[in-house]
Amino acid sequence: MVLGKRLRQLREQAGVSFEEAARAIEVTALTVRRMEKAEVGLRIPYVKELLRTYGVSAKEIEDFVSLAREANQPGWWYKYRDVLPEWFSAYVSLESEAAVIRLYEPQYVPGLLQTPDYAAALMRVGFPNATEEDIARRVSLRLRRQDLLAKPEAPAIWAILDETVLRRPVGGLEVMRAQIDRLTEILASPRVRIQIMRFAAGPHPGAFGPFHYFRFGFSELPDIVYTESLAGSQYVDQPDDVVTYLEILDRMSVQAEPVSRTRDILAALRKEL
Structure with a gap:
């Protein structure tokens, strides 16, 4: 690009x-x-x-x-082309090059922050006819994406998670405990910020579905927003449309619990499990 x-x-x-x-x-x-x-x-x-x-x-x-x-050289994800939909390969490329990733997730923990067991449980639901070997390949791809977080040039990640994400049981109680522990651990990273949108916050402007916003370290690249549905995905790069999503994220960040409260919220939910 x-x-x-x-x-x-x-x-x-x-x-x-x-x-x-x-x-x-x-x-x-x-x-x-x-x-x-x-x-x-x-x-x-x-x-x-x-x-x-x-x-x-x-x-x-x-x-x-x-x-x-x-x-022109294929990215590292090329070897996963058997389990990587063509429409999602662009997402992995953008994720790998982003300087900032802001996102809202209303249903599940974002892929970059998932544990292997949590990811596998989701894969079994999303691909009910897949073999265990196929599931393992898909989980391996997801974990390989997480290597990004350990790089010196790792992007800054700012995630807003709906409370549903933490209360929806995925893979059983043990899997959920481990997943909440993982989120708690990653809060120690100065590059990761997580906010929780509590039920008590009421309606909010992002309730229509998940979306991810990418900003890059290249002046030639515009900011890009990724959205998805059952039918596929959409990449939005028109400035006016991107600004709309960014404004929604800003408004949601004010409405959600402050970052300073996230650790306590996770600890309370962990006790419930």
Whole structure:
């Protein structure tokens, strides 16, 4: 996405139209548009010729091509393609590159914070016909995503969880106890902030469903919001729409219990179990 936007900037700076760029590499203007929108891979011969057309220096072309080759390499999640839906692979990519992740979850603990047993219990419900081997693969993918939290450049995570998340029994009491213990432990991380939206808070603006907001460390990348439903997912990147979600998160953070109360809330719920 970053390189695609950079290609567009270079084309516009050179005063080259889509049609002129397309003629330079003998493709349609639509192909050039799709390259700039990161809807297709960056073919190295095309990239080199486009950059020459845009008057880019040989050294800059070399650097850009090096980045393009790196961008064309499959992510670590490629080996999980047998259990990773195509529509969700984009999410894993965004998650891996985000500097900030803010989210609201009304039903379940977010994947990045789940224990193996909790994740497995959810997988068995979501994929009732899957074999245990398949379930294990899906859980392995989820745990591999959690490696992100241990990295020096780990994103800042700010999660608002509905009280339902902590009261809905998933996998039995022992699994829920361990899951609450996991959430309590992760509160020690300076990069993780968790708030609880209590039932007593009443209606709130995010009650329609889960959504995740991503902010990146690249000026070329816009903020992106991810939402999902039974039919699939949607990635929202139009500024006005993204701002709407961000404003909802801000309002919910005021309505939810403060972060300073989260540990006590988790401890009280743990005693109930």
